[in-house]
Amino acid sequence: MGVPAARIVFDESDRTAVAEAVAEILATGAMTLGPWTERFEQAFAAEHGASHAVAVSSGTSALEIVLRTVGVRDRDVVVPAVTFYATAGAVLHAGGRPVIADVDPATLALSPETLAAALTPDTAAVVLVHIGGLITPAVDELRALCNGHGVPLIEDAAHAHGSSLGGRAAGSFGLAGAFSFYPTKVTTSGEGGMILTESPDLRDEARIYRDQGKGSFSTNHHVLPGYSWRISELNAAVGAVHLRRLKEFIETRRAVARRYDEALAGLDGLEPVVEPVGCRSNYYKYVVLLPRGVDRADFKRIAAEEHGVRLSGEVYDLPLHLQPVLSPYRRGPLPAAEDVCARQICLPVHSDMTVDETEQVVDAVSAVLRRLA
Numbered sequence: 001m002g003v004p005a006a007r008i009v010f011d012e013s014d015r016t017a018v019a020e021a022v023a024e025i026l027a028t029g030a031m032t033l034g035p036w037t038e039r040f041e042q043a044f045a046a047e048h049g050a051s052h053a054v055a056v057s058s059g060t061s062a063l064e065i066v067l068r069t070v071g072v073r074d075r076d077v078v079v080p081a082v083t084f085y086a087t088a089g090a091v092l093h094a095g096g097r098p099v100i101a102d103v104d105p106a107t108l109a110l111s112p113e114t115l116a117a118a119l120t121p122d123t124a125a126v127v128l129v130h131i132g133g134l135i136t137p138a139v140d141e142l143r144a145l146c147n148g149h150g151v152p153l154i155e156d157a158a159h160a161h162g163s164s165l166g167g168r169a170a171g172s173f174g175l176a177g178a179f180s181f182y183p184t185k186v187t188t189s190g191e192g193g194m195i196l197t198e199s200p201d202l203r204d205e206a207r208i209y210r211d212q213g214k215g216s217f218s219t220n221h222h223v224l225p226g227y228s229w230r231i232s233e234l235n236a237a238v239g240a241v242h243l244r245r246l247k248e249f250i251e252t253r254r255a256v257a258r259r260y261d262e263a264l265a266g267l268d269g270l271e272p273v274v275e276p277v278g279c280r281s282n283y284y285k286y287v288v289l290l291p292r293g294v295d296r297a298d299f300k301r302i303a304a305e306e307h308g309v310r311l312s313g314e315v316y317d318l319p320l321h322l323q324p325v326l327s328p329y330r331r332g333p334l335p336a337a338e339d340v341c342a343r344q345i346c347l348p349v350h351s352d353m354t355v356d357e358t359e360q361v362v363d364a365v366s367a368v369l370r371r372l373a
């Protein structure tokens with residue numbers, strides 16, 4: 001038996017709970033922005049100790065809505081080079097210009113130095129991304145830097161459901177946090193996103209944006225340039241059911257990560273991106289840097305063909321400034337981002353991973369490394 005790159009876990013009782021919710025939704029005909037959306041919002045806010053949550057159609061729309069409430073049109077928004085395209089895409093959709101900054105190779109996040117180098121007089125906002133679920137211990141320093149420039153810090157927390165630093169949850173470090181429930185994320189709603197914030201004004205504006213900019217659900221006065229960013233009740237029900245598993249999923253994922261930490265400590269040349277002191281990652285991804293000179297494609301091919309272990313997608317294999325569609329925003333080389341994107345692999349972490357599977361990955365990685373390094 002091989003180990004797949006990813007596995008989406010809905011056990012039988014969760015599948016039954018979703019089926020019952022769907023039957024109820026179809027029977028009542030309340031198919032969008034109804035009681036399941038509200039339940040999902042309340043549960044997600046409670047899970048993260050946040051005051052307000054607004055559920056939307058995707059993680060990208062969550063980020064774009066937050067950027068629109070800030071107002072970034074024709075202004076700069078700092079984003080890290082190591083992230084998914086959508087972080088920069090949301091800036092573009094909101095009318096802003098992404099300024100792509102280098103990262104700290106130890107955390108794969110913006111550092112105070114790389115952020116300071118990217119701030120301009122025209123900066124309207126800064127987006128911090130918690131790659132792999134890891135929250136940088138520099139987050140307070142980053143926020144202080146933002147405060148000094150009078151610009152908000154926004155979290156792209158698509159990877160970080162339930163992650164924390166010093167007991168504070170992802171989504172609570174800046175003006176707002178944007179989460180994604182795309183199927184590969186730690187919990188999913190099929191498609192969907194969530195905004196967490198302490199600001200009642202941002203919450204109210206986000207609700208208006210998500211429903212075509214309508215001043216209220218029942219009138220047709222459009223007061224903001226909104227869009228069709230609603231979440232359907234069907235998706236909200238899936239998300240609410242899956243969210244109930246978040247704590248146990250994270251426990252399982254962390255146990256896998258601890259085993260990887262222990263095994264990799266005995267292997268020369270592999271550099272895991274380690275969890276900083278005080279951080280409790282959800283281990284959306286377990287990121288490891290390969291030794292320089294080891295070919296990643298060979299490494300992955302041999303792991304799959306000879307050991308049945310599929311290494312999951314990188315986060316990410318190409319930094320934003322080298323993405324063809326973002327070439328207008330390329331300013332120069334970003335050496336740390338280029339290095340970590342070129343050398344990383346992600347070991348499989350599943351929310352129901354077995355000890356056998358974990359050991360298969362450990363054996364495969366050691367064998368492939370012996371052969372190639």
Ligand SMILES: *Cc1c(COP(=O)(O)O)cnc(C)c1O
Pocket residue numbers: 058059060061083084086087129156158159180181182192193
């Ligand atoms: C998944 C992801 C998004 C986008 O989420 P969607 O729900 O697919 O729109 C944004 N940022 C990061 C870092 C992501 O991984």
